[in-house]
Amino acid sequence: MSSSLLHAASAQPNLTPILDMVFQLITFFMLVINFKTAAMDLDLKLPVVGSARPVDTQGQDDLLILNINSHGQLRVYGQLVSDVPHYIANEAQASLLVARRNNPQIKSGDELPSTVVIRADKGTPFTMLNHVIETCQTNGYRRFALKAMNKEETP
């Protein structure tokens, strides 16, 4: 009898419910995690435009995401790009190689099927923005997506 009581006092807690809960939380975070945000500079203050539509890649995954801050500096994956023309030319070359998988006829200088996603701060002067756009156009990019917020962000 006393042995049985001692055994009951040293009973281990049932960890199964807490494990269930933790796994549910892990599943939630795994589903909502979005590694594409790493390409975005979240410090930028995008302009607010009413007609900006939600992002729809239409099955197209080849995107060139360019973050331009208010000083006109280009940031990609958090890194400052000093030589913008060189960087865009390299990306265009990579896009061309990807495009050749679907269309072997495509040549250097042809229109690239990739989309340039421009995320610029609302205080970026046009001259700096235009420098990036012109460089992209020179390298064959024609499709652009200018990012904006649908509504003002609440702090």
Next chain:
Amino acid sequence: MRRKRQRTQSDVELNLAAMLDMAFQLLTFFILTFKPAPIEGQVLLRMPPPQPVTNIAGEKAGADPQNTNPVQGLSTLVVSALANADGSLKQMAVGETPIGGLTALERKLEDILRDPGSGFDQVIVQVDSRLHYGPLMQVIDVCTRQKLPSGEPLSKLSFVELPTAN
């Protein structure tokens, strides 16, 4: 009774503590790396390099030697956006006509593009080099909301940088 208890004690029990440790580590990783993406929209544009073209597909302006009117036959509408020194929008113009504000610009573009004989299918936006991206997007917003006589939305835009007016 005694026999039953012995059988229960011989059951293998999984040690869940180790699994719980691992699960908590995974949970910590996901919590620390979680950064909700802002809900962003985008304006999709097709931007060829700025080049006024005629209604004849792909022909450059001035390619027809018989055409003595330099504007006739152009399918490009020119919108200008001038800036104040602080980068805000100062004034706009459609062609040579000055436009006071964004609402007036919208009305003017609607009037021009509604006309089936207008033939415009692209817009060149001449932008003051000082104009900030925010006000520029408002101008682009007005342009992209327009519909061409064919019913398609206007999505063919080009930018030309205007030198800074002193």
